[in-house]
Amino acid sequence: MEFEPVIGLEIHVELSTRSKMFCGCRVAFGGEPNTRCCPVCMAHPGALPVANEKAIEYLARIGLALNCSIPGRSIFHRKNYFYPDLPKGYQISQYDQPFAVDGYLDIMAGNEQTTVGIERVHMEEDTAKNIHAGAGGRIAGALYSLIDFNRSGTPLVEIVTRPDIHSPQAARLFLNKLKNLLKYLDVSDCNMEEGSLRCDANVSVRPAGSGELGVKTELKNMNSFKHLEKGLAKEIERQVELLEGGGKVVQQTVHFDFATGEVTPMRSKEFAHDYRYFPEPDLVPVAAGSGFVEKIRAGMPELPGARASRYIQEFGLPAYNAEVLTSSRELSDYFEEALHHFDDARALSNWLMGELLGYLNATGGELADCLVKPRELGGLLEMISSGKISNAVGKDVFAEMCKTGKSAGEIVKSRGLAQISDEAELAAIAGRVIAANPAQVEQFRAGKGKVLGFFVGQVMKETGGRANPQVVNRVLREKLTG
């Protein structure tokens, strides 16, 4: 039997606001433990939460960018459970009246546009961080545990999709597109390794073509795109095998082990919670009137789709180039910055997509770490277009720029790579080459025009590739026919 996977994602995004969700402590990653905490985020007796307005604005941006509707009123709930990283003994979250609902995000999965529904987007707070000493950092067998409250109360947005995703690849594409969108919105670092973007998945399988949903499992805390895709594939495989063998999928939480590539169920006791949600009496409802929503809408950063259209209209870029360039906020920002230093958008986009992305792909590097800054790339392209260096030399220079971080000008100067366009100098070299190859001269004069390429090559060889090809062509033609 053919099975179809059904996947829904739950994504947690730590917002990059200046202060925490319910107190004035700074938001940052890491740092000396317990240096960014106060009576509120350590839940001292009598302390009360105050909602961070900026976080609500960021939340609204996310809701709008995901095409959600924003009800005029939403409220916070308390989600009750005991754990040492949860100082109040409850998490302030949202329950049946979330901030934004019923949105969608389109992805291109296998050349096909798929609409992934967004069920809800809501606001909550992050927990503190437990650090278990000994036993490889795990709680089981740990000697003791420490708690760092620096993260406690960091604004956290939860995005829940509908079960509209049908392959691990599509899940990865969705998460990637969402991450890119969040970057454009300027609301989070989206750093999966540091945990500012986290993803859980609800997975089930069903006979292909069936309209029913199968029993789902929850796959926890994937910390990279790769792990998300792998973990999902593994869990789908497990469920299909189970069903094909006549077994049943049990609703439970499963854990994907990156090291072994296996999925293992967690003990049911660990997630059998009754959270006893009830409205948070310490916080007044979040009133998102139409005025507020319109203000946020008016202040929204330019999103990838709008940016791509602008590239097509304003710079005359092909649609494909526009889409590639806007597929990441960093690349798009890089492009626009470089454009200040080199104004041929089309040539620039070709270079970015060919050379720069090629280099990053080959080395597995990140654009943010690339030693070639937009200004320097603009400088290089300017040298090529003005004829100072040839395109071929340009590629070499670029490779060196990537390695050393030096400017194109410096490299060209120190290595003497400037293009030779001086007619007299090239005529002299051409003369020597012609004199040394009488047989080829004979062939040319007999009408074999292709031999010209041989002479060009020889001149290039003599000049270490620095000769201006147009000038060389002209000079050779003159000498050979003259």
Add this chain to the structure above:
Amino acid sequence: MAGDENLLRLSATRALNLIGSGELTAAALTGAYLSQIEQNDSDVSAYLRVISEEAQLRADAFDEAARQDGAPLAGLPTAVKDVLVTQGVITTCASRMLENYNPIYTATSVRKLEQAGIVMLGKTNMDEFAMGSSTENSAFGPTRNPWDLERVPGGSSGGSAAAVAAGEALWAIGSDTGGSIRQPAALCGVVGLKPTYGSVSRYGLVAFASSFDQVGPITKTVADAALMLKYLVGKDPLDTTSVKHPEEIVIPRKEDLRGVRIGIVRELVGEGIDAGVMSVFNEAVGKMEAAGAAVSEASLPHAGYALPAYYILAPAEASANLARFDGVRYGLRAGGDHADITRMYELTRSQGFGDEVKRRIMLGTYALSSGYYEAYYGQAQKVRTLVVRDFDAAFTGVDLLVSPTAPTTAFKLGEKTGDPLTMYKSDVCTIPVNLAGLPGISIPAGLADGLPVGLQLIGPAFSENMLLQVAHGAEAAIGFDAVSPLIEQADR
């Protein structure tokens, strides 16, 4: 002032005048209260902690400097309920859980009064985490009623009310979730005001039931309650449920009650109210009528459901509010080698909390449990809405509502501890006011068998000025001038 005037009989308003005119020093006033504490508090046990030295130093400092600074409450000796956190002064909520807890900040309400110049004498006893009506639920022993040491002072602010009634504080700060200011004030023959929900910041008030809790004054006179309230109210950026009071609080002066329409709440004067209490209450209302008030009958049809609804909602909130006491960051942690974190939680919370606190945590946890939420919490919220509407309707016909504050006078220690339900009924007249978030005040109405009876006045939201004005008039009409034997003793 007369040199032999008993300083323990002074009202705060009068003490302030005497200090202002130079006839009395803050040091002498504070000294008088500290010495009364020293003489009597081993019997009364109003205080969990007295900070004599700090208090005397602060009073001295006022005499030297503050009179010129114009600190409006300069040098007034004040008792603070141990439910309000005070930086550097151990704050226990009368619980083993916080026996040695030294707060790292001060509650906004206390800070505001300190900025206005009060001298904190110490922290007063209470029912553990403000849960109770007799102060017998304190982990550190009960407080006794200064009128009769065999009897309870009421609760949960029993320590604060007893301190004022015993002449161990000029006035006191309490907190009221279901009657915890008004009921002990009634049982101790003093004035207790619960302001409109949101008037006074809850920041630093250790939460019992967040949507009910309010901080307020316990004083000798209505004018004193107005004076303290004036400096307590205000929007606090650290408490988003606080609001700016729409009116500046004024000290009431007018004594006649002409033109005031008072409604006696039918549902709160019937069954379950002691005959002695009713007779004092009726007499007091008669005096108000004689002073010009138009008295009629009013009705809160759903008042009978208020108590059960309260005992769903308040414990539900409490079950979450008290979850932070887990032995992880501060307070008690059960000793021993624990098998796992759950065991540590279990032991800490069973050792740290008393029976009543555990009872309410369990009630609340149950009411919020999956499958029971709608039947309990959901229904109780609906009752709350109905009670709010009852009050709205009642206030279309009258300015203020009136009832006895408590169904009985002070009962004997141990009399009700074996029967939680009977104890809960002590707050039957005060709880509806908290459900609706309204301001309510208890003033002494007289004595029944030598024990004080309180009269409760209830006003619409943010009507504190009118409420205090009328209470002041009623106070004058009633003319209650008895004090506890402990203050009488100090008259030479």
